Amino acid sequence: MSDTELHYPFADPPAAASTIEVAPGVLWLRMPMPFPPGHINLWLIADGEGWALVDTGLATDVTRELWQSLLRRYRLTRLICTHFHHDHAGLAGWLCAGQGVGLAMPEAEYHALQDTWARTLAGIHRNDERDFFTxxxxxxxxxxxxxxxxxxxxxxxxPPATFTPLSDGDELAIGCHRWRVMTSGGHSPEHALLYCAELGVLIAGDQLLPRITPSVGLNLSNRLGDPLACWMAAMQVLQNLPAATLVLPSHQLPFIGARQRAARIAAYHHRQLASLARALTVAPASAYGLSQSLFTRLSNPVAELMAVSETLAHLRHLQLCRQAACYPGADGIIYWQAATQPVSLLQGS
Ligand SMILES: [Zn+2]
Structure with a gap:
C-alpha cells in the first residue's frame, strides 16, 4: 500500500532513553521489542509538575532498564493505556506500583489485561480458544x-488491582490541554485514542499506523459480534479529523494524513471482502483455506493464526450481510460458502 500522500515531520525516531518534543508539551520516546515491528512509540504529556504517560512497552528487562533511566528525568503523574496488548500495557503494574501513579484505560481493555495476566500466570492457553481455531x-x-x-x-x-475507566467521549484535562477519548472495537475490545483539538494531535495507538494495516480479528470472545463493522466505523470517524492533524502512532513514524490513511485502510478491507465473496462462490472452504489465498506472505505460525482470525472477521461480516453461510463438516471443521439474498451493512460496500 502506497503512503505517498502522508507527510512525516520527523525523519528519525528518538534514541534509546531519549525523547523528542513533537508538539508543545508532548514528548516521543521509543522502547524496543524482540519481534516485528521491533519497537513501540510511547508518549509523555506535560501534566503540571510531571508527565502523563501513554502506554508502557513490553515487560522485558531491557524496557525496565530504559525506564529506570528515563524516570530519573521524568516524574510520572498518571498512566493511560490505549489497549491491553503486551507492548502497550505490559508494564502497567510495574510502573504504577513503582511510581505511585494510577492507571486509566477503557474497562473492557482492563479486563482483557487481567485475563491475559491470569493466563500467563497459569501458563495455559484456553482449550476453548484452541477448539475455536481448530x-x-x-x-x-x-x-x-x-x-x-x-x-x-x-x-x-x-496489572494494577484498580483502574480508572475511560469511555468514549470523556474529556481528560492533562496539564493545560484537554484530550478527548475516542474508543473503538476491531483491533482490541475498546481501544482508546486521545485527541487534542487545541494541539491538533491524535495519539492513535494501533488504530492508525502509517505503513502497517492493523489487525482486525474474530476470536472466541467477540465471535458473535461484528468487529470489522466496528473497525470500519472507526475509520470513518478518523476521516473527519482536521487535515492538518499530527498523528502519533504506536509504531513507525508520526505523520500527517489521518484522512487519507484511514480511507486507504477502509479500502483495503473492502477489497478483501470482495475477494472473499468471490472465493466463496467457487467452492466451500474453511477460514484457514481462505486465509491462505487472501494472505500470501505468512512467514510464521503466529502470522497464520492472525490471518485466520482476520479472515473470520471478514467472513462474520459477510455472514451478517447474508453473503456467506457456514456449516460444520464431518471432519469437525466449519466450512463457508456463498449465501443468497445479500444485504449491505458497511457503508460503500
Ligand atoms: Zn495492539
Whole structure:
C-alpha cells in the first residue's frame, strides 16, 4: 500500500532513553521489542509538575532498564493505556506500583489485561480458544507452534488491582490541554485514542499506523459480534479529523494524513471482502483455506493464526450481510460458502 500522500515531520525516531518534543508539551520516546515491528512509540504529556504517560512497552528487562533511566528525568503523574496488548500495557503494574501513579484505560481493555495476566500466570492457553481455531481449519501443528510462541513471550507484569475507566467521549484535562477519548472495537475490545483539538494531535495507538494495516480479528470472545463493522466505523470517524492533524502512532513514524490513511485502510478491507465473496462462490472452504489465498506472505505460525482470525472477521461480516453461510463438516471443521439474498451493512460496500 502506497503512503505517498502522508507527510512525516520527523525523519528519525528518538534514541534509546531519549525523547523528542513533537508538539508543545508532548514528548516521543521509543522502547524496543524482540519481534516485528521491533519497537513501540510511547508518549509523555506535560501534566503540571510531571508527565502523563501513554502506554508502557513490553515487560522485558531491557524496557525496565530504559525506564529506570528515563524516570530519573521524568516524574510520572498518571498512566493511560490505549489497549491491553503486551507492548502497550505490559508494564502497567510495574510502573504504577513503582511510581505511585494510577492507571486509566477503557474497562473492557482492563479486563482483557487481567485475563491475559491470569493466563500467563497459569501458563495455559484456553482449550476453548484452541477448539475455536481448530474448527476454523488451522492445522493442529501450526496452532501448537503459535500457542507456544505466545507462552514463551511472557511480556506482561501483574496489572494494577484498580483502574480508572475511560469511555468514549470523556474529556481528560492533562496539564493545560484537554484530550478527548475516542474508543473503538476491531483491533482490541475498546481501544482508546486521545485527541487534542487545541494541539491538533491524535495519539492513535494501533488504530492508525502509517505503513502497517492493523489487525482486525474474530476470536472466541467477540465471535458473535461484528468487529470489522466496528473497525470500519472507526475509520470513518478518523476521516473527519482536521487535515492538518499530527498523528502519533504506536509504531513507525508520526505523520500527517489521518484522512487519507484511514480511507486507504477502509479500502483495503473492502477489497478483501470482495475477494472473499468471490472465493466463496467457487467452492466451500474453511477460514484457514481462505486465509491462505487472501494472505500470501505468512512467514510464521503466529502470522497464520492472525490471518485466520482476520479472515473470520471478514467472513462474520459477510455472514451478517447474508453473503456467506457456514456449516460444520464431518471432519469437525466449519466450512463457508456463498449465501443468497445479500444485504449491505458497511457503508460503500
Ligand atoms: Zn495492539
Amino acid at each position: 474448527a476454523a481449519g488451522l492445522p493442529p501443528a501450526t496452532l501448537s507452534l503459535a500457542v507456544a510462541s505466545f507462552r514463551d513471550g511472557n511480556f506482561v507484569s501483574p
